[in-house]
Amino acid sequence: MKTQIKRIAIEGNEAAALAFKQVNPDVVAAYPITPSTEVVQKFSEYVANGEVDTEFVPVESEHSAMSACIGAAAAGARVITSTASQGLALMWEMLYIAASMRLPIVMTVSNRALSAPINIHGDHSDAMGARDSGWIQIFSENVQEIYDNVFQAVKIAENPDVRLPVMVGYDGFITSHSEEMIELLDDDIVKNFIGKYKPKYNLLDVDSPITMGPLALTDSYFEFKVAQAYAIDHSLPIIKKVGKEYGDLTGRYYDTIEKYKIDGAEYVIVAMSSTIGTAREVVDRLREKGLPVGLLKIRVFRPFPLEDITNALKDIKVVGVLDRSMVPGSFGGPLYHEITSGLYHFDKRPIVQSYVYGLGGRDITMDHIEKVFEELVDIGKKGKTNPLTYIGVRE
Amino acid sequence: MPINLKEIALKEERLVSGHRLCAGCGASIIVRMVLNAIDEPVVVANATGCLEVATTIFPFTAWNVPWIHSAFENAAATISGVEAAYRALKRKGEVDRDIRFVSFSGDGGTYDIGIQSLSGAIERGHRAVYICYNNEAYMNTGIQRSGATPRGAFTTTSPVGDVIPGKPQRRKNLTEMMVANGAKYVAQASPSHWRDLMEKVKKAVATDGPAFLNIYSTCPRGWRTPDNSAISIAKLAVETGVWPLYEVEDGKYKINYKPAKGFKPVEEFLKVQGRFSHLLKPENANILEEFKKDVQDEWDRLLRMEEATNK
Numbered sequence: 001m002k003t004q005i006k007r008i009a010i011e012g013n014e015a016a017a018l019a020f021k022q023v024n025p026d027v028v029a030a031y032p033i034t035p036s037t038e039v040v041q042k043f044s045e046y047v048a049n050g051e052v053d054t055e056f057v058p059v060e061s062e063h064s065a066m067s068a069c070i071g072a073a074a075a076g077a078r079v080i081t082s083t084a085s086q087g088l089a090l091m092w093e094m095l096y097i098a099a100s101m102r103l104p105i106v107m108t109v110s111n112r113a114l115s116a117p118i119n120i121h122g123d124h125s126d127a128m129g130a131r132d133s134g135w136i137q138i139f140s141e142n143v144q145e146i147y148d149n150v151f152q153a154v155k156i157a158e159n160p161d162v163r164l165p166v167m168v169g170y171d172g173f174i175t176s177h178s179e180e181m182i183e184l185l186d187d188d189i190v191k192n193f194i195g196k197y198k199p200k201y202n203l204l205d206v207d208s209p210i211t212m213g214p215l216a217l218t219d220s221y222f223e224f225k226v227a228q229a230y231a232i233d234h235s236l237p238i239i240k241k242v243g244k245e246y247g248d249l250t251g252r253y254y255d256t257i258e259k260y261k262i263d264g265a266e267y268v269i270v271a272m273s274s275t276i277g278t279a280r281e282v283v284d285r286l287r288e289k290g291l292p293v294g295l296l297k298i299r300v301f302r303p304f305p306l307e308d309i310t311n312a313l314k315d316i317k318v319v320g321v322l323d324r325s326m327v328p329g330s331f332g333g334p335l336y337h338e339i340t341s342g343l344y345h346f347d348k349r350p351i352v353q354s355y356v357y358g359l360g361g362r363d364i365t366m367d368h369i370e371k372v373f374e375e376l377v378d379i380g381k382k383g384k385t386n387p388l389t390y391i392g393v394r395e
Numbered sequence: 396m397p398i399n400l401k402e403i404a405l406k407e408e409r410l411v412s413g414h415r416l417c418a419g420c421g422a423s424i425i426v427r428m429v430l431n432a433i434d435e436p437v438v439v440a441n442a443t444g445c446l447e448v449a450t451t452i453f454p455f456t457a458w459n460v461p462w463i464h465s466a467f468e469n470a471a472a473t474i475s476g477v478e479a480a481y482r483a484l485k486r487k488g489e490v491d492r493d494i495r496f497v498s499f500s501g502d503g504g505t506y507d508i509g510i511q512s513l514s515g516a517i518e519r520g521h522r523a524v525y526i527c528y529n530n531e532a533y534m535n536t537g538i539q540r541s542g543a544t545p546r547g548a549f550t551t552t553s554p555v556g557d558v559i560p561g562k563p564q565r566r567k568n569l570t571e572m573m574v575a576n577g578a579k580y581v582a583q584a585s586p587s588h589w590r591d592l593m594e595k596v597k598k599a600v601a602t603d604g605p606a607f608l609n610i611y612s613t614c615p616r617g618w619r620t621p622d623n624s625a626i627s628i629a630k631l632a633v634e635t636g637v638w639p640l641y642e643v644e645d646g647k648y649k650i651n652y653k654p655a656k657g658f659k660p661v662e663e664f665l666k667v668q669g670r671f672s673h674l675l676k677p678e679n680a681n682i683l684e685e686f687k688k689d690v691q692d693e694w695d696r697l698l699r700m701e702e703a704t705n706k
Contacts, residue, residue, distance in 0.1 A: 026483040029476055053487060055479040060515030064472035067512065070465050071440065071476025077483055079476075097465050203461040203477055204490050206436035213464035214451035 006184040012143045012176040016082065016108045016168075017042035019150035021052055022190040023106075026077035029057035029068035031087060034120045035172040036110035039082040062087035066094035066105075073103035074212050076202030078154070081105065084172055085112035088126040092133070098165045099134025100228055101213060104157030104197075105165040107135075108150065111273070111324075112172035113360040121361020122172035124272065124324040127301075128334045130167065134228055136235060137302040139272045140170040143180040148252055151185070154194045155242050162235045164228075171274040171324075173361060185250065193249060232303045239300055256305035258297040259312055261287060265294030266317040267376040268350075270309075270339060272298045275322060275357075275364055282369040293373050298335065306342045313343060316350040318376040322391070324358045332356075332388050353379055357391035368392055398593050403431050407459065414457035415449040419622035421612030421629065422446045422528045424586045426499060429526060429610075430460065432596035435495045438481075440474035442504030443467035445535045446528065468508040470498040471516035471525055478521045495600050496523040501612075502543035503533045506569045517576045517605040524599040524606045525578075527569065530614035538617040542567040545637075546689055547682045549670040550617070560679050561670075565689050573607040574643045580606040582642035587630035591640055591651050598644070611638045619669020628667060635664040636690050639697055648701040658694075661687050 010018065016039045020028065028047075030040045040058075047056040057072075059065045062083050073079045083091060088109055098105050111127050113119040127137060138153060140146045146168065153166035170176060185193075201210050216224055240255055247253025258276075261283050262268060269279050276297045286293045296312055298305075313319055321340075323333020330337070332354030343349040355372060358364045368391050379385055409430035416423045422445060430437060438461045441447040447464045450457040465473050474496050484490040500509050505527040513525055532550045533539040540553040546565045549555050553562035573581045580602040584592040592610065599606035611632055613625040620628055632638035636658040640651040665671040665686075674683045 026487075027476065027479045029479065053483065055483040057475060057479045057519065059472060059475075060511060060518070064469060064475075064512045064515055067465055067469035067472035068476030068479065071463060071473035071478075072480040073476075074463050075438070075477045075480035075484070076489075077480035079480075093466055094469070101465070203438050203463055204481055204484065204492075204494060206438070206461060206492055206494060209459060209461045211451050211456035211458050211462045214453045214456060215448045216453040220453050 007181055008184060009179050009181050010143060011038065011179050012146050012170055013038035013110065014042050015143045015147040015182060016150060017046070019147050020080050021046045022185065022187055023078070023080060023150065023154055023194060024052050025054055025080045027055045027057060027069070027072035027079045028081060029059050029065050029072065029079070030081045031059050031062045031065045031083070033062070033084050033087040035112055035122070035176045036082050036084040036108065039108060062090040063094060066091040066098060069105045070094060070098050070101065070103055073105050074101065074202065075204050076199045078158070078197040079105045080107070082108045084110040085114060085126045088130060089114060092130065095130050095133035095135060097213070100224065102163040102228070102231070103165060104163055106150065106153045106157055106168070107165065108146065108168045108170070110172040110176040111169045119360040120172070122174045123359045123361065124169070125326070125359070127167065127169050128325040131302060131334060134164065134232060135302060136164055136166040136232065136239070136300070138166065138168050138300055139298065140168060140175065141273055141276045141297065142175060143178060144182040144252070146170050146175065147182055147184070148246060148250070148254065151190055151193055152242050152246050152254065156235065156239055158197050159238050160200070162231060162238055164232055164235060169273065174274045183250070189249065193246070236303050236305060254299065255308070256300040257308045257312060258299060260295040260297065262294035262296060262312055264292055266292040267320070267373055267380065268294045268296055268313065268316045269320045269322060269369065269372060270296045270298060270313070270335065271322040272301065272324070272335065275324065278364060278366055279369050282366050282373065286370065286373055291373065301335070304338050309339060310342045310346065313339070313350055314346045314348065318380040319350045319352045320355055320372050320376050321352060322355045322357055322372070326356050326359065351379055351383070351385055353385045354388045355391050356388065362392055364391060398432070398590055406431055409437070409459045410450065411457050411459055413455065415452065416445060417616055419613065419615040419625045420445070421530060421586055421614065421625050424625060425528050425610050425612055428586060428589055428592055429497065429596050432593035433495055433497070433600050435493050435600070436460070437495045437497055438463070438477055440464070440470045440477065440496070440498040442470035442498070442500035442509060443535070444501040444504055446499055446501070448535060467504055469512045470500045470504055470509060472512040474498040474523050475516040475519065475521040478523050497526060498523060499526050499528060501534065502527055502529045502531060502541045506542035506567055514576050517573065517578045517607065520604050522604055524596070524608065526608045526610060528610055528612040530612040530617060531566070532614070532617050534614050534617045543569065545686065547671065547674045547679070547686050549673065555673045560673050560682060568693070570607070570609045574646070578607045579604040580642070580644055583609045583611070583638065583640055585611040585629045585633050585638055585640060587626050587633060588640060588652065595642060598642070617670065620667060624667065628664070631659070631664040631667065635659045635661050636694050637661060637664050639694060641697055647704045648697065650697055650701050661690055
């Protein structure tokens with residue numbers, strides 16, 4: 001069923017706020033931070049104009065933002081928030097608690113570099129610092145995907161078999177402040193798609209009191225953590241199912257990964273978020289020249305879609321993994337580590353080269369990406385990788 | 396609002412026995428009094444601390460009311476989220492009961508690490524009662540100094556050394572900060588004066604907005620006092636002027652306990668506690684004098700505030 005299409009030009013943050021408005025959550029507790037500020041700002045306008053039924057809690061810090069979200073979600077409310085960078089870092093303690101308490105909070109993150117030096121521009125250091133927090137992490141390539149991912153995040157988070165918080169990332173400034181044409185859904189379509197949130201337990205059910213957030217010692221803590229790990233592992237098919245349902249509704253299908261011209265490719269770049277758009281152009285250009293190149297977009301980073309990724313890459317000759325964050329003291333970015341670990345168990349596997357790029361919003365151009373493909377061809381000839389390579393940095 | 400002892404004795408306990416708080420701990424006594432004074436259904440948020448760890452060791456719980464703990468510094472932010480959810484869901488007709496919201500934190504969770512989230516929650520005006528059970532140090536981690544620790548007191552991070560005998564600084568006046576923060580009802584209470592405490596809880600709960608109660612809570616382990624002295628020492632704190640009982644309603648001060656024959660000597664309070672034993676030695680006479688001056692200054696200030704706000 002394809003619905004009637006409404007199109008508007010809108011910036012990334014405003015698209016997130018608009019999606020929040022259409023979700024019409026019970027509670028939004030948030031604190032502004034560059035480059036996600038407009039999300040909170042725009043949403044508070046919706047509140048001030050009575051366009052949503054939401055209780056807006058303008059907290060005094062991101063730590064309190066997530067704490068209030070936890071309290072509200074535990075009370076049975078549908079809860080959304082938004083942050084970036086230092087804000088996400090300040091929330092770090094509470095991210096783990098939100099996930100461990102199995103609270104389906106949805107949060108957009110305008111991915112931004114971490115201090116020091118202070119820098120307000122886009123990279124993935126903030127999200128990668130939260131990769132072990134137990135949140136589901138979905139990354140958006142463009143403004144349309146931000147909008148689409150918010151609705152899917154709500155549905156994934158609240159699935160009774162998941163009950164986990166979901167983080168929707170997009171590149172700070174590059175996507176958060178870019179105006180793009182997107183297709184909108186009608187409010188009632190959104191309402192039907194996300195359904196009504198009915199938590200099994202909540203604090204406001206005063207006749208059946210529950211204790212949430214107890215002390216668990218050596219005899220039970222481990223079981224809590226394993227149950228939580230089981231839940232996020234098993235959210236993968238649900239994420240795929242929701243992506244398909246969303247596609248049936250809108251014509252825009254979503255999966256954990258997106259393959260672009262991988263069939264017949266020998267050299268493949270793996271990346272996340274807005275860089276995919278740039279790389280897609282380069283792939284088209286090089287394909288025209290007859291070079292067998294392709295692209296793999298990672299949309300879902302947590303849970304890590306191991307099987308999807310390894311299946312897509314195992315027969316490739318050389319893979320270049322582009323990380324927009326670094327792991328100081330290690331030998332590659334986070335995405336590189338996970339992908340190489342996943343491929344290790346295959347007898348036939350590609351050579352994988354690690355790249356770190358774009359820290360602090362440093363541009364990645366089509367020329368850079370073309371050069372990466374040239375290097376991948378060289379590496380293929382040599383049969384051996386180069387050391388971790390930084391793209392576009394003065395050395 | 397009269398409190399009838401027979402009636403309250405018949406009410407169902409909201410914090411039941413079986414928890415692992417120490418014998419003689421003031422916290423559980425205070426929680427029982429507080430929750431007993433509330434007639435409505437109540438949801439409790441608890442900061443990390445003795446009360447939280449000792450009452451909810453999985454798979455057990457001592458709480459007969461909905462209860463949430465998330466972290467140490469954020470009980471106020473957590474309960475503000477619960478209260479926001481309540482307002483939203485009530486407006487939508489999904490909750491029909493009248494529910495009240497209470498947070499319990501120790502002095503660490505209010506005076507120090509939790510001050511930011513408490514201040515923010517009060518400024519935003521959530522209708523909740525924020526309670527500090529104040530045992531004047533970080534007891535859960537083993538008696539370290541806090542912003543609530545009084546001058547001269549021994550703690551494990553303000554030890555009585557040859558050069559520095561106990562905590563050098565005066566305690567922070569958190570109650571006064573909460574008045575300045577704009578809490579609609581603010582009070583200091585002590586479990587020794589239970590009727591006064593419970594009346595204050597009733598006023599706090601009836602307040603349409605944020606209320607803060609600072610309640611004096613004996614800690615036998617940390618104060619080096621006998622198990623059976625929780626109430627008698629709290630009583631001495633009031634009777635010596637160390638812990639004045641007062642309340643501030645919409646900015647108006649009222650002192651609830653003014654001894655007709657004057658306060659007992661501060662030494663009466665100090666001498667029954669190991670944490671102050673060094674203050675009574677001649678070489679520390681100057682610290683004792685400063686301690687007494689702190690008590691006197693606060694009392695004088697309260698008298699002035701009472702006079703000034705009741706003209």
